[in-house]
C-alpha cells in the first residue's frame with residue numbers, strides 16, 4: 001500500500017531541521033541530481049513512497065536553496081538560522097519521489113508500470129537507458145528512484161515521469177531524464193571516490209576472525225587478511241590465546257562522505273607462534289601487487305598451508321585429532337573442521353589428477369603441482385563445476401566444498417601434501433619463500449614500508465564504537 005503524506009508548515013520545518021541536523025537516509029539514498037531538483041523546487045512537496053519514513057522526506061524553500069545541497073559535511077549549526085526566513089506555504093505538490101526496489105521476477109518495465117508509469121513512457125525511458133546500460137543487468141534488490149510531475153497527467157490519469165535514476169555500482173550513477181523535446185536522455189555520472197586508511201588491532205582470544213570482527217574490521221577485509229596469511233599460518237592450529245594482530249586497510253568514500261567500498265590491505269601484522277609476521281603490500285615493477293615481509297620476501301608460496309576459507313573454520317584452537325582415527329592411523333594429513341559447503345581452494349597451481357570417489361576418503365581430489373609436490377583433499381561434499389581429471393587449476397581457485405563423505409563423523413577437510421608420492425606431515429613442511437626483491441625494487445619497497453609504517457603509527461585505531469561500516 002502506498003501512503004501519501006502532505007506536510008503543513010510545522011511538519012515541513014521540523015523535517016527540514018531533522019534533515020539538516022544529520023545526514024538523513026534520504027541524503028544517503030538519493031542521487032545528487034534528485035536532491036538538486038528538490039532543492040530548487042518551491043515549498044510543499046508530497047512524497048509518495050512504498051515505505052515512507054519521516055527522514056525520507058525533504059522540503060525546502062526558495063529562500064534557502066543551498067541548504068539541501070549535499071555536502072560532505074552537512075551544516076550542523078543550521079538550527080541557529082532565523083526561522084522567520086524560511087517561509088513555507090501551502091501549495092499543490094510539485095514532485096513525487098518514489099523509491100522502489102526490483103523484486104524477484106521483475107523487469108524494469110514491470111516495476112516502472114507498477115509504480116505509476118504508462119507503458120509508452122516506460123518504454124521510452126528504458127530505450128534511452130539502453131544506450132548506456134543494459135536494462136537486463138538490473139537485478140533483484142536494485143534500488144530505483146522515480147521522479148514524477150503530478151501537474152502533468154496523461155489521459156489514463158497516469159503520472160508524468162521526469163527522471164529514472166539508480167546506482168548500478170559504487171562508482172557510477174545513471175540518470176535517465178526527460179528533455180525539452182519530451183524524449184528521454186540517459187547520462188552516466190562517475191562518482192569521485194576518496195580513499196581513507198583505517199587501522200585496527202586486537203588480541204586474539206578465540207579466532208582471528210572473531211577478534212578482528214570485535215574491533216570493527218569488516219568481514220570482507222578479514223577474509224582477505226586470512227587469505228594473505230594462509231600461505232604461512234595454519235589458522236586452526238597455529239593461533240593461541242594472547243596472539244595479536246594489526247591491520248591497515250583502505251576504504252573508499254563518495255563525495256558526500258558516505259562509504260562506497262573497501263580497498264586493499266596495505267599492512268598487516270600477526271603475532272603467532274611467538275613470532276611477528278609483518279606484511280606490506282607492494283606493487284612490483286610488472287604492475288603486480290603482492291605482500292612482502294620486512295626483508296622484501298614475498299609470502300606467497302608454492303602451496304598454501306590453509307587451503308580452505310579460514311574465516312569459516314569451526315573449532316577455536318583446532319582439533320588435534322582426526323574425528324575417527326586420529327592422526328596416527330589412516331593418514332598423515334591434516335584436518336580442518338569447517339561447516340559443510342565451505343569453499344576449498346587449490347593449494348597451488350597444478351593439474352587435477354583425481355576427482356572422484358576414493359573409499360575412506362569419500363569424495364577425493366588430488367592436484368599435481370609439479371614433479372615433486374601433490375596435494376590431496378578428502379571427505380568433500382562436491383567438486384566445483386568443471387573440476388575434473390586433467391583440468392588446470394590455479395592457486396586459491398575454489399575447486400571443491402567441505403563435506404563428510406567417506407569415513408568421517410562430521411564435516412571437515414582432510415588435507416594431505418605428498419612429496420614424491422609419499423604423504424608428509426604438512427605441519428613439518430618448510431617451503432621456500434617466493435620472490436625476493438632486489439636492487440632498485442628493494443630500495444623502493446623499503447620506502448613504501450617506511451611510509452606505510454608512518455601512516456599506521458599516525459592513525460587512530462578503530463574501536464568497537466567506531467565500527468559501523
Ligand SMILES: [Zn+2]
Pocket residue numbers: 322323331333334335413414415
Ligand atoms: Zn582426516
